[in-house]
Amino acid sequence: MSHGRGYVAALSEQCRAKDIPILTNVQVVGLIKEGSRVIGVEARFKNQLKKFYADKAVIIASGGFSANKALYTKLDPRLEGMTFTGASSATGEMIGIAEKAGAAVSDMEYIQCNLGPDVGYSHRSGYHLDVTRHVLVNIHGKRFVAEDGARDYLRDAVLQQPNKIVYSIVDKNGFQNLSSLFQQAGILGEIEGEHFENNDLAELAKKMKVPPENLVNTIKEYNQAVETKKDPYGREVWMLTQKIETPPFYAARVRMAVHYTMGGIVINENAQVLTKEREPIKGLYAAGEVTTGVHGSNRVGGNGLLDAFVFGRIAGENAAVGL
Ligand SMILES: Cc1cc2nc3c(=O)[nH]c(=O)nc-3n(C[C@H](O)[C@H](O)[C@H](O)COP(=O)(O)OP(=O)(O)OC[C@H]3O[C@@H](n4cnc5c(N)ncnc54)[C@H](O)[C@@H]3O)c2cc1C
Structure with a gap:
């Protein structure tokens, strides 16, 4: 149940x-x-x-x-x-x-927030739930936060992004690691137009309407950070351990949503x-x-x-x- x-x-x-x-x-x-x-x-x-x-x-x-x-x-x-x-x-x-x-x-x-669907949409992707393997980018395709940070820090960082809209990205391994309920939400979200999937990162970026070059570079830098454990976004505990490298790639357009008070x-x-x-x-x-x-x-x-x-x-x- x-x-x-x-x-x-x-x-x-x-x-x-x-x-x-x-x-x-x-x-x-x-x-x-x-x-x-x-x-x-x-x-x-x-x-x-x-x-x-x-x-x-x-x-x-x-x-x-x-x-x-x-x-x-x-x-x-x-x-x-x-x-x-x-x-x-x-x-x-x-x-x-x-x-x-x-x-x-x-x-x-x-007031605690967590990533939820874009306003007017209903499927909560859950891509962010595995903090070992997901990337958050803004509408310019750029990272802005340590994805494995605490919820208040993530809330404040997302609320400062343009239009308060961000994208949560995983690869095939990240998607397969989700519960079946969240995989289902991911697929339904694609039908609804808030989630995107592609074998090629640049093509995925086009679907997301973010600059392809930026997204490709962002994922490259993220993978380097996982490898070197050096990241511009400081943190006390390092939880990013998995690279985003196995196609298909998945992105969910998300916003902060009120989660707990x-x-x-x-x-x-x-x-x-x-x-x-x-x-x-x-x-x-x-x-x-x-x-x-x-x-x-x-x-x-x-x-x-x-x-x-x-x-x-x-x-x-x-x-x-x-x-
Ligand atoms: C999407 C989501 C995922 C979560 N996942 C987790 C998780 O994995 N692990 C975890 O520990 N926590 C999780 N939480 C938090 C957890 O769900 C809450 O902490 C928990 O449900 C609170 O329990 P509660 O009994 O205090 O209140 P609730 O479960 O909210 O129950 C309150 C009840 O009181 C009733 N009520 C309200 N006002 C009145 C009234 N005036 N008269 C009569 N009845 C009334 C409501 O109808 C409701 O039935 C999650 C929360 C959300 C939103």
Whole structure:
């Protein structure tokens, strides 16, 4: 199973086994408080506003706000017009709802981007996912960044390129190393007109509409850098190990897209939601991307689910005993 469905299936199975009801298509619109304690939620359910009261506590696990274009553009105007890579459910309104209930909210400006499709296109190439063997060039066919750099560094470098459009390039070996899902996206993207393939680099450049001479020289220089481990783009850790030399060559026209949001509700190590004074709000826990603090200003790829599972479990255990 892919795209998280395996996790959801396993967790749902446990709920069913323990007779824990799961309601879907329910949108929480408010937290209900009695004095300083959160005692339930108000939610839109079957076109009606309904109150749900908690036996012990409420846990917010509503994800980030990477699908909330108005909010991320307000926080980082460079992202104007950019799309997002994730689910449209990452709307982030629970952050404001928790704040209204007294929660501290922090680090909202730390917005992680990753390479995604060009605006108006839908297939995410994934060519950039293997950092040992891909090249990024701008619309002039020139490199501008260490491709194996951290996500915030790559985001800033791409957003500075002309039209904020770049091309991610791999050769046959890079393409074959991708998962079948990303190979499929690569092929569908070619049909859609955002991905390009050719046995000859100069011909590939013509398809991409970048100067052929520049692209050919760029790949030559990149291959030399892999060989000599000397590159104009400095780095702390060297991960480029594979040359781009085996045809066919593949290019994807890509832009930065909002991928993950590091800011959100402040919690402590017990997953208790904290006030601005860093006091736990009774009856309220939070876990996963809706929270802040775990990843600092730049989440390391692969750690989002770990955060959600670790703090989800801590929140569940503590909520169950009413810590
Ligand atoms: C393309 C992509 C690839 C990724 N790959 C990886 C990876 O390989 N490894 C990794 O560790 N992480 C990865 N991540 C990050 C990872 O997906 C997230 O960190 C993780 O899904 C966050 O889990 P969560 O449970 O906090 O939130 P989510 O999975 O976003 O779930 C939140 C749920 O809350 C619901 N919700 C939101 N608001 C409300 C509301 N008001 N009322 C009721 N329900 C609401 C939403 O509908 C959603 O179902 C990736 C992210 C993207 C976008």
